[in-house]
Amino acid sequence: MPVMNMIQAINDAHKVMMRRDPDIVVYGEDVGFFGGVFRATEGLQKEFGKQRCFDAPISEGGIVGTAVGMAAYGLKPVIEIQFADYIYPGYDQIVSEVAKMRYRTAGEWSMPMVIRSPYGGGIFGGQTHSQSPESLFTHIAGLKVVVPSTPYDAKGLLIAAIEDPDPVIFFEPKRIYNGPFDGHHDRPVTPWARHKASEVPEGHYTVPLGKAEIVREGEEVTILAYGTMVHVALAAVEDNKIDAEVIDLRTLVPLDIETIEKSVQKTGRCLIAQEAPRTSGFASELATLVQERCFYNLEAPVGRVTGWDTPYPHAYEWTYFPGPKRMKTALQKVMAD
Amino acid sequence: MADKQPSRRNAPALALHVPEPPFRPGDTPDFSSIKVPPAGSAPRPDTAVAARETHPLATDLVRVLDEDAKAVGPWDPKLDADTLRKILKDMVTVRVFDDRMYRAQRQGKTSFYMKCTGEEAIATSAAAALDFEDIHFPTYRQQGILVSRGYPLVKMMCQIYSNPGDHMKGRQLPIMYSDKKHGFFTISGNLGTQYPQAVGWAMASAIKGDSRIAMGWVGDGATAEGDFHSAMTFAAVYNAPVILATVNNQWAISSFSGIAGGERATFAQRGIGYGIATLRVDGNDALAVYAAVRWAAERARSNKGPTMIEFFTYRAEGHSTSDDPTGYRAAGEAQSWPLGDPIERLKAHLIGIGEWDEERHSEITKNADAEVRAAQKEAEKLGILPEQGKSDIGSVFEDVYADMPWHIAEQRDQALEEQR
Numbered sequence: 189m190p191v192m193n194m195i196q197a198i199n200d201a202h203k204v205m206m207r208r209d210p211d212i213v214v215y216g217e218d219v220g221f222f223g224g225v226f227r228a229t230e231g232l233q234k235e236f237g238k239q240r241c242f243d244a245p246i247s248e249g250g251i252v253g254t255a256v257g258m259a260a261y262g263l264k265p266v267i268e269i270q271f272a273d274y275i276y277p278g279y280d281q282i283v284s285e286v287a288k289m290r291y292r293t294a295g296e297w298s299m300p301m302v303i304r305s306p307y308g309g310g311i312f313g314g315q316t317h318s319q320s321p322e323s324l325f326t327h328i329a330g331l332k333v334v335v336p337s338t339p340y341d342a343k344g345l346l347i348a349a350i351e352d353p354d355p356v357i358f359f360e361p362k363r364i365y366n367g368p369f370d371g372h373h374d375r376p377v378t379p380w381a382r383h384k385a386s387e388v389p390e391g392h393y394t395v396p397l398g399k400a401e402i403v404r405e406g407e408e409v410t411i412l413a414y415g416t417m418v419h420v421a422l423a424a425v426e427d428n429k430i431d432a433e434v435i436d437l438r439t440l441v442p443l444d445i446e447t448i449e450k451s452v453q454k455t456g457r458c459l460i461a462q463e464a465p466r467t468s469g470f471a472s473e474l475a476t477l478v479q480e481r482c483f484y485n486l487e488a489p490v491g492r493v494t495g496w497d498t499p500y501p502h503a504y505e506w507t508y509f510p511g512p513k514r515m516k517t518a519l520q521k522v523m524a525d
Numbered sequence: 526m527a528d529k530q531p532s533r534r535n536a537p538a539l540a541l542h543v544p545e546p547p548f549r550p551g552d553t554p555d556f557s558s559i560k561v562p563p564a565g566s567a568p569r570p571d572t573a574v575a576a577r578e579t580h581p582l583a584t585d586l587v588r589v590l591d592e593d594a595k596a597v598g599p600w601d602p603k604l605d606a607d608t609l610r611k612i613l614k615d616m617v618t619v620r621v622f623d624d625r626m627y628r629a630q631r632q633g634k635t636s637f638y639m640k641c642t643g644e645e646a647i648a649t650s651a652a653a654a655l656d657f658e659d660i661h662f663p664t665y666r667q668q669g670i671l672v673s674r675g676y677p678l679v680k681m682m683c684q685i686y687s688n689p690g691d692h693m694k695g696r697q698l699p700i701m702y703s704d705k706k707h708g709f710f711t712i713s714g715n716l717g718t719q720y721p722q723a724v725g726w727a728m729a730s731a732i733k734g735d736s737r738i739a740m741g742w743v744g745d746g747a748t749a750e751g752d753f754h755s756a757m758t759f760a761a762v763y764n765a766p767v768i769l770a771t772v773n774n775q776w777a778i779s780s781f782s783g784i785a786g787g788e789r790a791t792f793a794q795r796g797i798g799y800g801i802a803t804l805r806v807d808g809n810d811a812l813a814v815y816a817a818v819r820w821a822a823e824r825a826r827s828n829k830g831p832t833m834i835e836f837f838t839y840r841a842e843g844h845s846t847s848d849d850p851t852g853y854r855a856a857g858e859a860q861s862w863p864l865g866d867p868i869e870r871l872k873a874h875l876i877g878i879g880e881w882d883e884e885r886h887s888e889i890t891k892n893a894d895a896e897v898r899a900a901q902k903e904a905e906k907l908g909i910l911p912e913q914g915k916s917d918i919g920s921v922f923e924d925v926y927a928d929m930p931w932h933i934a935e936q937r938d939q940a941l942e943e944q945r
Contacts, residue, residue, distance in 0.1 A: 213732060239732045245762055250721050250755025257662070257725025257739070260710060263732065277751065284715040285722070291924045293703045293711045294694045298927070329925050329933075353927040398930070442930035 189387040193380040194365045197339035197388050198228045198304075201346035202266065204392050206236050209264060212350065214241045216251060216268030216304075225270055226306055226365060248278035255301050256285050265301045266350055272307035272359060273319045286355045287330030299355045302346070307335075308416055308463050309500050309509055310363035310373070318500035320415075320464035325357045326440050326473065332356045332397060333440040337364065337418040338385030341438060344395030352397060361415035369416055370423030371511040400444035402451070406433035409457035409522055412448060412474055414440065417461040417493075417510065424515035430523065432459075440470055448474070449481050456487040459522045463510060466494040488525035493518045544783030548855035556863050564591035564810075565598020572823040576802040576830070583793035583803040586837060589812035594873035602654075602816040606880040612653055612811050613875060614889050615673045616645040616868050621893040622668070622678060625901055626685055630699075630846045634909040635685050637699045641666040643841030643859060646811040646867035647772055649673045654818035655740060660708040662723035662741045664716070665700050666772065674707045678897060682904035687914075690907040694920050699910075717743055717750035720769065724759045727767035727825070738825040740768040740818070746777025748792055749785045757833070761799040766825035768818060769801075769833045772808065774840035779853035796833035808838030809864040811871045838864070918944055 192200065206212050214232055216224070220243035223230030232241040244251045248269055255265035269275045275282075282303065290298040309318035325333050332354055336342035342360065349356035363369050367379045380386035404422060408430055413421045414437040425432040433451050437444065452458045458478050460471040475490045493510045500508055529538075548554045567585045570578050591597050623640040630638040641648065648669025652661070661670050671681060683690030685699040693703060703711030710726075713719060723741025730737050743753060748771055760767050771792045775782050782792075796803035802824060806817045814836065821832035841859035843850045875881030922929060922937035929937070 213729075245755075245758050247755040247758055249751050250724075250759045253718065253721025253752055253755055254725030254728060254759050256718075257722035257727070258729040258732075260660075260722065261726045261729035261733075263729045280715060281718060281721075281752075285713060285718050289711070290927070292693065292697050292701075294692060294696065295924050296692065296703055296705050297711055332926070442926075442932065445931060 189389060191381050191386045192339045192343075192388040193367070193386065194336070194339045194342045194360065195226055195228055197343040198346055198360065199230055200388065201343040201350070202229060202232055203235065205347055205350045206232065206240065208392065211262065212240070212264045212266055213258060214266050214268070215244045217244055217246055217270045219243060219268050224268060226362065228304070229268065248274055248276070249281055252278035252281035252286065252303065256281060256289070256299065259299045259301050260297055264350065267301065267303055269303060269305040271313070271317050272305040272321050273316045275305055275321065279324070282325070282331070282357075283328050287328045290354070291330060298353060300353050302349045302356045302358050304346075304358045304360060306362035306365070307359040308361045308363055309505060310369060310416065312502065312505055313500075314502035315499040318505070320462065320495070322359055322440060323464060323468060323470045323473075326470050330355070331441065333359070334397060334438065335359045335361065335414040335440065336438065337361065337415055337436050338368075338383065339380055339388050340385040341395050341401075343388050344393050345397065345438060347392060348394040348397050351394065356397070359415070363416045364419065368419040371420035371509070371515065372423065373506055373509070373511070395438065397439045398442040398444055400438055400447040401436045402433060402447065403436045404432065404434040406431040406455070408432060408455060409459055409519070410435060410448070410451040410455045411459045411461060412437060413461040414438065415463065417463055420511065420515060421461050424512055424519060427512060428516055428519055430519055432519075443477075445477065445481070448478065452478055452482040453485045456485050457522050458482070458486070459491040459493065459518055461493040461510060461515065463495050465497045466492060467497050469494055488522050491518045491522040544781070544788050546781035546783065546854065548858065550851060550853065550855060552855040554855045554858045554861045556861055559863055561863050562586050562588065564588040565600070567598070567600065569599035569820070572820055573827065573829055576800050579802040579804065580797045583797055583805055583835075584791055586805055586807055587813050587817055588807040588810055589816060590810045590870050590874055594870055594877050596812055596874060600813060600816040602812055602819060604812070604815065606875070606878070608653065609871065609875055609880065612646075612649055612815070613868070613871050613881075614893070615649040615669060616811070616871065617890055618893045618896070619645045619649065619669045619672050620868065621890070621897050622672070622681070625897050626682070627846065629685070629901070633911065634905070635687070635699050636910055637846055638685065639665050639700050639845045640842050641668060643862070643866065644772065644774055644808060644838050645669055646814050646871070647808045647836045647838060650811045650814035651740065651770065651818045654815045655822055656737070657708065658737050659822070660710060660726055660737065660739050662710045662719035662726070662739060663712060664719070664742045664744055664747075664772070665712050666744070667742055668700065668702070671702060671704070671707060671709055674709070676704060676707045676709070678900035679903050682900055683907055686904060686907070686909045688904065688908035688910075688912075689916070690904060695913050716747035717752035719743070720752050720756035721759060723769070724756045724765050724767050727765040728759070728763050731763070731766055736826065738766040738768065738822060740770060742770045742772065744777060745771060745773040745775070745782045745787060745792055746780060746785050748795065757796065757799045757801060760831035761801050764828070764830040766828070767831045768821040768825060769831060771833070771835045772838060773835050774838050776840045776844065776854065778844040778848055781854075791835060793833060793835035802830070802832040803834075804832060805835045805837060807864055808836030809867040809870060811867055812874070
């Protein structure tokens with residue numbers, strides 16, 4: 189089976205789907221001739237032509253706005269917002285138009301499209317290339333929000349997202365494009381090739397939206413994570429020798445609540461890890477759901493490991509990032525009671 | 526903290542300019558300063574010319590009907606009498622419809638209404654100039670497109686009443702129509718969003734090698750939105766087969782066009798900076814509107830790219846049923862407007878060429894009134910707004926997604942429980 193990093197897997201998902209569906213168009217800033225600043229769309233213009241893969245002006249509102257028109261026509265736009273931090277000029281189109289189209293017209297018009305965007309920190313991107321704005325989208329009815337954490341999932345989830353009848357926000361954790369990052373920034377980078385999930389089948393397959401994956405079975409505590417934090421959580425569990433069950437949510441909306449409930453009912457403890465700032469983050473929603481549904485199973489308060497409620501500071505990136513130390517403290521706390 | 530810096534005390538004081546309309550309540554409007562070139566004087570370039578050759582037209586005014594309601598000059602679309610009568614009838618229907626629905630709102634039958642009085646020529650003539658298969662991305666003041674395309678008045682009213690005849694299940698504010706079959710894209714209350722969407726639709730048509738084109742609409746006020754700029758940029762960059770119309774009716778609720786940037790340049794002139802073909806058109810002249818849209822459509826269809834058209838007109842009534850224009854603008858502005866009334870002008874033209882008379886005109890007005898009343902009666906059989914919102918609580922939770930996810934199903938059950 190081919191071994192791929194996350195970028196190659198995402199690139200392959202595009203190719204597989206563009207070969208199958210002539211209505212798919214791919215565009216965004218630098219995605220055409222150059223193949224994207226992270227190379228996710230490399231080779232698409234060459235294989236599929238400029239009519240189906242092209243560069244867009246630096247205008248996220250225009251990129252999303254024109255995608256609405258294309259979807260209304262009957263095309264399937266798969267657009268790239270170069271960094272999640274740049275998505276805000278397109279936010280009105282996403283929130284007021286893309287998300288609400290099916291509802292406001294009672295299904296007369298729908299918006300099948302995928303909005304891909306690299307997100308998260310850990311690459312010294314400073315405030316404007318490091319943010320995790322997922323909760324701004326999980327809050328909006330009508331959107332699906334997906335975050336892969338491995339090459340295998342990235343390809344399967346992206347294909348599922350492209351085939352989905354509803355708009356999908358597809359956030360790619362850019363820190364793990366080239367290898368799983370466990371939060372130990374002082375250690376050498378591990379390439380994906382050493383990870384099992386770098387084995388990516390050729391051709392078409394899907395990882396269904398709305399299904400979490402238990403990436404480590406355990407008895408003592410449930411850790412809910414997505415994106416980069418899945419790998420940080422797994423490392424923390426090994427470092428601290430705790431028999432935790434680690435769940436990779438993969439899709440935030442719609443959420444796989446059953447897998448979460450079953451696990452917390454078994455372990456009686458729950459820790460939630462997100463890179464985004466704490467206040468009103470998706471972890472807050474998860475914590476509420478867990479206490480609403482598993483309150484009488486809980487042995488301790490639900491814990492949160494998050495970024496700080498500050499912008500992402502360039503030189504102090506590792507002060508901000510919820511790494512091994514923050515994980516350890518939180519694990520000790522949730523295990524103490 | 527916001528005081529002047531002491532070390533710069535001797536430098537001249539800056540002053541902020543806040544545009545002010547020429548007239549406010551109590552003033553006597555006088556529009557003699559508006560330059561109205563004689564009908565027929567604007568040149569009509571070939572539809573295949575380079576965009577820059579159209580740019581002088583951004584400060585000119587394409588007009589066909591002269592002071593005697595004669596069609597003159599190179600822009601005369603030379604329409605047959607049946608087409609002219611159809612446009613006239615559509616305009617009359619729109620005006621009658623507006624009056625009835627305005628009254629219905631005042632009677633408490635619905636929450637909201639917006640008229641397009643004085644602007645009827647723009648939507649009805651533009652719709653007549655395009656093919657039925659072309660699509661419009663309208664604002665809320667282009668009800669004339671639906672009327673022109675033969676959309677049932679009853680369906681419009683059912684939407685206004687949010688009753689079971691509304692195919693959008695009562696989810697949209699009155700007048701936010703949508704109809705795919707009639708090429709009328711769903712109207713948004715977030716202004717300007719439809720402009721880049723129209724460009725995207727046109728790009729898709731070009732990607733697919735289709736022959737249909739799109740027409741996007743915006744008001745003078747919403748040209749200040751970023752979406753206006755992104756639409757113009759994408760239209761220019763990809764040479765999209767799109768017509769981008771700006772209806773400059775002078776007022777955005779209570780803000781005059783100067784607040785949108787209309788003091789220093791015409792709205793059509795904005796197209797120049799993008800290298801887009803530009804036309805500035807007398808919006809109260811149904812023939813000029815038709816000719817301009819036809820010109821832009823021909824250009825788009827032959828891969829010559831986008832055209833930006835400013836329709837210069839006047840919003841004769843309030844923004845909506847929610848504002849009272851006597852509070853912010855001078856009385857009598859509509860009557861003093863130098864471009865007249867679009868219905869009266871086309872009517873006079875038809876009479877002038879011997880294809881119309883007062884009798885027939887009062888007959889179509891009466892017929893339109895009867896048609897609108899009959900439609901209203903039928904729509905009201907299905908209910909008015911105050912009676913709605915009770916029969917199908919579960920529908921609130923449908924269509925958020927293609928398939929209802931568990932969390933919305935839970936909330937639906939909770940809502941249904943609340944009703945017990």
